[in-house]
Amino acid sequence: MGQTITEKILAKHAGKKSVKPGELVNASVDLIMCHDVTTTPAIDMMKEHGIKKVFDPEKVVIMPDHFVPNKDIKSAEMVRKIRIWADEMGINKFYDLGNHGVCHALLPEQGHVKPGMTIVGADSHTCTHGALGAFSTGIGSTDLAAALISGELWFKVPPTILFNISGTLAEGVYAKDIILEIIRRIGVDGARYKAMEFRGPVIDDLSIEARMTITNMAIEAGGKSGIVAPDEKTIAYLKEHGAEEEYDLMKSDEDAVYEQVIEIDVSDLQPMIAFPHLPDNGKAVTEIKEKIKIDQAYIGSCTNGRIEDLRIAAKILEGKKVPKGTRCIVIPATTEIWKQANKEGLLDIFMEAGATVSAPTCGACLGGHMGIIAADEKCISTTNRNFVGRMGSPKAEVYLASPASVAAAAVSGYICDHRKLGEK
Amino acid sequence: MKAHVYKRDHINTDEIIPARYLNMDQEADLAKYAMEDIDTEFVKKVEKGDVIIAGENFGCGSSREHAVWALRGAGVKAVIADSFARIFYRNSINNGFLAIECKGISQSVPHGASLDIDLKEGKIQDLDSGKIYTFSPLPDFALQMLECGGLLNLITKS
Numbered sequence: 001m002g003q004t005i006t007e008k009i010l011a012k013h014a015g016k017k018s019v020k021p022g023e024l025v026n027a028s029v030d031l032i033m034c035h036d037v038t039t040t041p042a043i044d045m046m047k048e049h050g051i052k053k054v055f056d057p058e059k060v061v062i063m064p065d066h067f068v069p070n071k072d073i074k075s076a077e078m079v080r081k082i083r084i085w086a087d088e089m090g091i092n093k094f095y096d097l098g099n100h101g102v103c104h105a106l107l108p109e110q111g112h113v114k115p116g117m118t119i120v121g122a123d124s125h126t127c128t129h130g131a132l133g134a135f136s137t138g139i140g141s142t143d144l145a146a147a148l149i150s151g152e153l154w155f156k157v158p159p160t161i162l163f164n165i166s167g168t169l170a171e172g173v174y175a176k177d178i179i180l181e182i183i184r185r186i187g188v189d190g191a192r193y194k195a196m197e198f199r200g201p202v203i204d205d206l207s208i209e210a211r212m213t214i215t216n217m218a219i220e221a222g223g224k225s226g227i228v229a230p231d232e233k234t235i236a237y238l239k240e241h242g243a244e245e246e247y248d249l250m251k252s253d254e255d256a257v258y259e260q261v262i263e264i265d266v267s268d269l270q271p272m273i274a275f276p277h278l279p280d281n282g283k284a285v286t287e288i289k290e291k292i293k294i295d296q297a298y299i300g301s302c303t304n305g306r307i308e309d310l311r312i313a314a315k316i317l318e319g320k321k322v323p324k325g326t327r328c329i330v331i332p333a334t335t336e337i338w339k340q341a342n343k344e345g346l347l348d349i350f351m352e353a354g355a356t357v358s359a360p361t362c363g364a365c366l367g368g369h370m371g372i373i374a375a376d377e378k379c380i381s382t383t384n385r386n387f388v389g390r391m392g393s394p395k396a397e398v399y400l401a402s403p404a405s406v407a408a409a410a411v412s413g414y415i416c417d418h419r420k421l422g423e424k
Numbered sequence: 425m426k427a428h429v430y431k432r433d434h435i436n437t438d439e440i441i442p443a444r445y446l447n448m449d450q451e452a453d454l455a456k457y458a459m460e461d462i463d464t465e466f467v468k469k470v471e472k473g474d475v476i477i478a479g480e481n482f483g484c485g486s487s488r489e490h491a492v493w494a495l496r497g498a499g500v501k502a503v504i505a506d507s508f509a510r511i512f513y514r515n516s517i518n519n520g521f522l523a524i525e526c527k528g529i530s531q532s533v534p535h536g537a538s539l540d541i542d543l544k545e546g547k548i549q550d551l552d553s554g555k556i557y558t559f560s561p562l563p564d565f566a567l568q569m570l571e572c573g574g575l576l577n578l579i580t581k582s
């Protein structure tokens with residue numbers, strides 16, 4: 001019987017020929033990602049249990065990102081503790097301020113992610129890295145400590161839902177709109193415990209960065225992981241980002257068994273806006289009747305803070321002004337992206353338009369800092385969650401959308417169809 | 425153990441422990457803010473050994489184990505929900521914290537009911553009404569972790 005790519009990766013790492021959904025396996029992990037919020041508890045747990053080393057320092061990557069540059073004394077102390085610990089453990093892949101970035105943008109950019117890997121990260125959006133054909137999933141701090149100690153973890157093999165994306169994407173409709181539509185259809189728990197595999201001609205045509213936007217939000221449908229089988233674009237991306245050449249190019253067998261196959265033709269898809277307070281609350285922008293005035297437009301995060309996203313936003317903001325009463329914040333997701341955006345003149349475009357640009361950080365995506373919103377304020381954001389209180393006050397509202405839609409709202413002060421900006 | 429019933433689905437980790445408190449990682453500190461964005465009165469009402477009853481997909485959102493610690497620190501003995509989000513469930517098991525999936529429970533147990541849980545039999549009894557709810561008993565490895573006090577105790581022992 002055929003297997004899905006996810007089953008193949010897990011089987012290989014569990015030392016088995018094949019695995020079945022529902023089976024519990026102990027699988028070795030190839031890469032462990034740690035950030036500032038979830039790592040300190042794992043350090044304490046290891047200390048409490050008298051563990052003095054990690055199983056393989058070369059397989060651990062650390063990047064403080066959520067509250068950096070440190071937003072207060074407590075977060076400064078957390079990062080300091082991690083820095084000292086990393087030194088003791090001999091972990092060299094530490095991306096400190098100046099080389100830093102939002103974890104899920106940084107990890108593939110720096111060539112750490114490769115097809116066929118098992119990757120765990122103490123962050124729910126670790127599912128992002130499936131865009132390069134890896135099994136990658138989010139874990140908590142206890143799992144993180146266990147993986148750091150032993151190099152393996154228990155997994156229940158997930159059943160896979162296959163999303164076959166066909167049709168032709170209209171001009172101005174992006175990967176973010178596709179994933180918001182998928183989540184709208186299946187709901188925030190539509191893929192709970194499951195692997196989401198994305199394929200089809202539309203996925204083939206997407207850049208690797210755009211694929212990351214899709215796999216990034218698998219967790220917003222409850223998914224354990226999101227994955228796209230590697231292709232030539234993947235290999236080109238790996239080369240460009242200096243990933244070592246050894247990797248395992250797997251794909252699902254023709255006769256792989258899927259729990260469900262969902263066919264989606266995106267030819268009629270419109271820009272999507274997810275209304276408060278759940279990511280599955282998406283509406284086509286063309287169907288929004290009310291005028292929604294926004295206080296803040298936020299462009300950044302592991303979902304849409306990469307260079308392609310910034311280019312799209314800059315195209316819309318170029319030569320325009322953010323009106324009085326509206327704020328626009330742009331946060332390039334990593335140092336490299338920041339530098340590239342600077343080189344291309346994008347940062348000037350943003351600043352000229354009256355937006356502000358910050359250093360890379362998760363910032364207000366999770367209501368940390370750099371753009372927290374007040375009660376009764378509305379923020380349109382390129383991030384991935386619009387839960388109550390996510391970006392600040394529990395009485396504020398967050399709308400999720402693509403960089404183009406967010407930039408257009410920044411310019412007009414209202415949620416609008418970015419394709420019609422300037423039309424009266 | 426008294427039941428605190430939240431009939432809603434998709435109660436997420438941002439509501440259970442908002443990110444503004446994630447610059448702390450000690451259970452006693454986090455406990456003060458448990459459930460703050462869904463019910464500001466929760467920490468005043470909860471007593472040691474109480475349980476939370478909730479709808480579908482409890483604990484969705486971030487991977488922050490702080491959600492489990494905040495609840496446990498506040499005295500919560502168990503969360504019984506129609507269903508759980510994956511990472512919250514996994515974090516609970518790894519911590520030896522009780523997360524019990526019991527379909528339909530959120531709509532039937534009245535707020536404030538006194539409950540008794542029998543883990544081996546997979547039964548929850550409402551001691552006020554006598555009503556019994558059944559759930560599939562926890563898998564063996566989860567019970568083993570509960571007995572050991574969590575995943576780390578288990579792996580460092582073996």
Ligand code: SF4
Binds near residue numbers: 066123302303383
């Ligand atoms: S950018 Fe937002 S979603 Fe992504 S890792 Fe940071 S806080 Fe999480």
